[in-house]
Amino acid sequence: MLSNPPTLQPFNPSTQHHSINCNGKLVQLDTPKIMGILNLTPDSFSDGGKFNSEKSALKHAEKLLKEGAEIIDIGPQSTRPHAEFLSSKQEIERIGSIISQIKEEFPQALISLDTFYSETVTFGFNEGVDIINDISGGQFDPKMFDTAAETKLPYILMHVNPSYETMHDKIKFEDITLQVNRYFSKKTSELLEKGVKDIILDPGFGFGKTVEDQMKMIGETKYLGFDKFPLLIGISRKSFIYKPLGKSPMDINEETQKLHMKVLEQGARILRVHDVAEAAHTIRQFCEKNKKR
Numbered sequence: 001m002l003s004n005p006p007t008l009q010p011f012n013p014s015t016q017h018h019s020i021n022c023n024g025k026l027v028q029l030d031t032p033k034i035m036g037i038l039n040l041t042p043d044s045f046s047d048g049g050k051f052n053s054e055k056s057a058l059k060h061a062e063k064l065l066k067e068g069a070e071i072i073d074i075g076p077q078s079t080r081p082h083a084e085f086l087s088s089k090q091e092i093e094r095i096g097s098i099i100s101q102i103k104e105e106f107p108q109a110l111i112s113l114d115t116f117y118s119e120t121v122t123f124g125f126n127e128g129v130d131i132i133n134d135i136s137g138g139q140f141d142p143k144m145f146d147t148a149a150e151t152k153l154p155y156i157l158m159h160v161n162p163s164y165e166t167m168h169d170k171i172k173f174e175d176i177t178l179q180v181n182r183y184f185s186k187k188t189s190e191l192l193e194k195g196v197k198d199i200i201l202d203p204g205f206g207f208g209k210t211v212e213d214q215m216k217m218i219g220e221t222k223y224l225g226f227d228k229f230p231l232l233i234g235i236s237r238k239s240f241i242y243k244p245l246g247k248s249p250m251d252i253n254e255e256t257q258k259l260h261m262k263v264l265e266q267g268a269r270i271l272r273v274h275d276v277a278e279a280a281h282t283i284r285q286f287c288e289k290n291k292k293r
Helices: 053-065 086-096 098-105 118-127 144-151 177-192 211-219 222-226 239-245 255-265 276-292
Strands: 020-021 025-028 033-039 071-075 110-114 131-134 155-158 200-202 270-274
Touching: 033 053, 033 200, 053 071, 053 211, 053 276, 086 118, 086 144, 086 276, 098 118, 110 118, 118 131, 118 144, 131 144, 144 177, 144 276, 155 177, 177 200, 177 222, 211 222, 211 239, 211 255, 239 255, 255 270, 255 276, 270 276
Parallel strands: 033 071, 033 270, 071 110, 110 131, 131 155, 155 200
Antiparallel strands: 020 025
């Protein structure tokens, strides 16, 4: 833990002009982007088993893109509590040729790969992925940061507890925003030293945090990440929203979109979502509001 955490500065929309280099394609993030979730898993908490064949996965990727996603986030392994643990070899087998098929069918689509294995990243890079989405912050595989540097792909750095076994252990932090920023400061320094140039920050909603701390992060999104790196928010169908309401993950769209608007107003650049059409509508509303200011 750093003894002197970075000074918290609120998001300033007039100074934030983020972009990321995805395999030579410069992607501007002045307008927020949607990352559509494509789970290839049979056991994900809300859509497990729906898209774990290549035909159904390709069809769902098309739906996500038509509804407004610019990034497809491919997840070969569920990271919900008590999910089946897969090796990198099993992840690669599950992915098969879906990355190259999506690239061939939809060349304009950006693909991120949701994995904490460097070996899976190498496979995905050779298949054509554009972004690395590592929930572990390099903590589950010591080779991850080096591999990210070798690929030169943008790297999504998520805040999470330090091991696979403890990633869902609930911890009540004295100040969740300060803790997350300390973590981001340490990890971004390591990544930059390795040569990773494009870093996206994910505060890790749904991973080892209390409901109260997650709502605090929603309210303090503007202080996350020191306004230096683009911020990704992934709250889609998360239990900190639906459990206190006594609802199911599928029945909280209205509440989720209100929270999406809150984080967009505080500088979020990417929304990682299951329900793309609804998120696209929220982003359009956000952009319209900002035009009138």
